Amino acid sequence: MLSLRDRIQQQVFRLNGLAMNDFDLSQPPGDPGLYGPDSVIWQVHGDFSSMLCGGISALLMQMLHPQALAGVWDHSTFREDMSGRLRRTSQFIAVTTFGNTADAHTLIERVKRIHLRVTGVDGQGNPYAASDPALLTWVHVAETSRFLAAHLRYKNPLLSREDQDRYYAEAAVVAEALGAEQVPKTVQEVEAYLTAMRPQLRCDERTRAVLAVLLTMPAPSWQARPAMRTMMMAGIELLPEWTQQQFGFRFSGWRRALIRQRMKWLASGLRWCVRRGGYYRAMQRMGREI
DSSP: OOOHHHHHHHHHHHHHSGGGOSSOTTOSTTOOTTTOTTSHHHHHHTOHHHHHHHHHHHHHHHTTSHHHHHHHHHHOOHHHHHHHHHHHHHHHHHHHHHSOHHHHHHHHHHHHHHHHHOEEEOTTSOEEETTOHHHHHHHHHHHHHHHHHHHHHHTOTTOOHHHHHHHHHHHHHHHHHHTOOSOOOSHHHHHHHHHHHGGGOOOOHHHHHHHHHHHTOOOSSGGGHHHHHHHHHHHHHHSOHHHHHHHTOOOOHHHHHHHHHHHHHHHHHHHHHOOSSHHHHHHHHTTOOO
């Protein structure tokens, strides 16, 4: 019979795609993948708790772009299977970050082929294509900026500015392999990019519908429901304040403090339970002790 610790770890792996077993992150020995164990991206993406919080925040931020939203709205099963969408995204991040070189390139090429089929017209009547380099850049920056923000808040607030710049430069490797162009690669460049993008972003009925589906997404078990709620609220509260306001969220000081404290407690518990995540398996492949 599995211990409580192992049962929670299994539920986590179902959420982040590692339970799918499509790719073995522990093989072959010595293959560093796209980054290797001395990269900053292995540090940032190696903490499941902050990554899930950042992933929720990233999805909501991405959906503020009408064309990114249209691609999901027209070509995704998010209404029926939001957890499946998050799981596939999580698997892509895990394999391209921690997987061996061949598997990382295999998944990148698979996603590029999918993007070629995702085309249409957005809610404002403008044509879109998921393979559009500018749109790929938006999706990437919205995602990585939230991952780093979550890491700084819930894992390592002392990560140096130099290492934060290294993170963005490393993450750009996958974005450019997917077809993104003019990808910002430093903290300063990312902040300037997000400021420049604000006039293009909007929160409409479709965006709020995605938020509603996310907030009502079924938990893997009834015991996990409070944890899921904590994670969702922490992801929303992690958004830049101007983004929160577009969604209609305004948190008081005490409410922010409560959300962050609950998330820190949850993160500590999850770190105790999750012992064989992507980072562990990749370090095992490289013959490194953790």
